[in-house]
Amino acid sequence: MKIDHVVTGGPCWVELGSAEPAAAKEFYRELFGWRAETDPRPEAGGYTVLQLDGAPVAALSPLYAPGQPTAWTVSFAVEDADATAAAVTAAGGRVVLGPLDVFDAGRFAVVADRGGAVFSLWQPRAFRGAAVLNRPGALGWVELQTRDPAAACHFYPAVFDWSVTAGEHYTQWGVAGADFGGMTTLGEQVPPEVRPHWLPYFAVADVDAVVHRATGLGARTLLGVTDVPDGPRIAVLSDPQGAVFGVHLAGTEG
Incomplete structure (x- = not known):
């Protein structure tokens, strides 16, 4: 990622919904050194902010809806x-939840693109x-x-005004001149039960040691250490x- 702070249109947060929040807290504490801080308010529903050296980097929550996957x-x-939710539907996506206010923190919506990938x-x-x-x-x-990269290349620039840089083997997304992510195709070799999705990668100092x-x-391990x-x-x-x-070697992405 060529951005190191939150910018409009770029990734700003990543959240884990887990069937076993306590076990997840322990796993990611051991793996990344994240410290968990759970909101004590009953209306927060067990929402937990995960911190790295005192800075919020991710979140963890219980599963809130029947059938929601971990x-x-x-x-x-x-x-x-x-x-933006209206732009999602205009571009052929759908709104799954919201938009809703989260106390005074902000306003959110859960949406899906034309292929069904939720974000x-x-x-x-x-x-x-x-x-x-x-x-x-982080x-x-x-x-x-x-499964439909052509549709994605129309959908996301229409919603977020992202740039699209298509290389020989990989397509990258950018905002404000900085690439922050990419796209791969789920081919026929991928089982149909694997639905389109967004995959977060966390930067690490040593990929082999973290794996x-x-x-x-x-x-x-779903994909072994690969250069x-x-x-x-x-x-x-x-x-x-x-x-x-995913995990990637810090400083070598994009």
Whole structure:
């Protein structure tokens, strides 16, 4: 990611909905050193902010709806959640939830693109989002995995005015001249039950060491440590509860 702070249109937050929040807290504390701080208000529903050296970097919550999978959700910063949600539907996507106010922190909506990949919109008020990006232990890259890349290349620029840089093997998304994420295609070899989704990557100082530590804590390796041609060293993991995320060598992305 070539941005190290929250900008409008870029990724601003990442949130894990888990069937076992207590176990997830322990796993990510051991893996990334995140400290969990749960909002004590009953109306907050157990929402927990995960901090790196005292700075908010991610969140964790119980599953709020029947059938909700244990998964990470990526949020993008917007100036007006209602207007952007309307732009999502105009571009062929759908609104899953909201827009709704979150106390005085901001306003959000959960939406899906034309292919069904779910993500969130965040209109900041008192809370802007991640205080740290693109450094070890923080969100460093986001990747859309889709079965219809052509539709995605129309949808996201229409909603967010993103730039699209299509290389020989990989397409990258950018905002305000800085790339922050990319896109891969779920081909026929990928089982149909794997739905289009946004995959967060966390920056780390040593990919091999983090993968070794994660598997020792009960994670599964979905993509072993790989050096991407002209790109970073990466791996993709599934935490013990089944949430999928990636890690990449800090400072080599994009």
